[in-house]
Amino acid sequence: MDLYTTVFEMIDMRSFSNLWYWIALAVAWSSASHWVLGVPYDMVLRARRLGGQAERDLEDMVRINVNRLLYIVRVSGAWGMGIACFLLTVLALSGFVYRLEFAQSLFLLGFPMSLVGLLNSATAHQIERERPSGELLRKRLMRCRTYTQMIGMASIFVTALWGMYQNLSLGVLG
Known part of the structure; x- marks a missing residue:
């Protein structure tokens, strides 16, 4: 058995039947x-x-991370958005038009994560604009976390349904 075969047995390109993808x-x-x-x-x-x-440590950490995130958004936000949209489009077309399962799995992971990125950016803008502290700052962070968890639950549900469909349809056909 050669190295190429060993690697592709460990990293199965049929993602939805691979334990590593779900981990x-x-x-x-x-x-x-x-x-x-x-x-x-x-x-x-x-x-x-x-x-x-x-509380002061939290406010300092949020201030540092918000400034860092907004700097990145302002300096390279348009390019980053363009590249992300391009990559997601390539993954969507490769996965769902050309039926490449690996691209489907990456899209089902990447697209919702891009929504979380937009949510984080919007929350950072809101925190910069309002300059909240104390309870209001914690409320903003908790709301961002709750929305992230909602996106995550929906994403995992859709991914699990699509993965089961793929595994069952390939099992019946294969």
């Missing part, structure tokens, strides 16, 4: 809902529970 999907959504604007959610909970220095 990657779970890790991606778990990370996306834990890191709200680059701030770990446990830091938000600690600030609510303890106040004081934990």
Whole structure:
């Protein structure tokens, strides 16, 4: 058995029947809902529970991450959006028109994550505009996390349905 065969047995290009794809999907959504604007959610909970220095640390961390995110958006936002739209279009066409399962799986992971990216950008703009602190800041972060989790649940549901359909249809045909 050569290296090429071994690698492609480990990384099966039929993504929906591969355990690694589902692990990657779970890790991606778990990370996306834990890191709200680059701030770990446990830091938000600690600030609510303890106040004081934990609250100031949260506000500083949010300020740093919001400024960083908005700098990236302002400097390369149009190019980033164009490249992301191009890549998502290529994945959608390759996956759903040309029936390439690997492209379908990447699209079903990438498209909802791009929505989370837009949500984070909008939340960062709102935080920059309002300059909230304390309870209002925590409320903004919790709302962003809740919407991220809603997008994640819908994404996992749709991906699971599509994956089951793919596995059943290939199982019947193959």
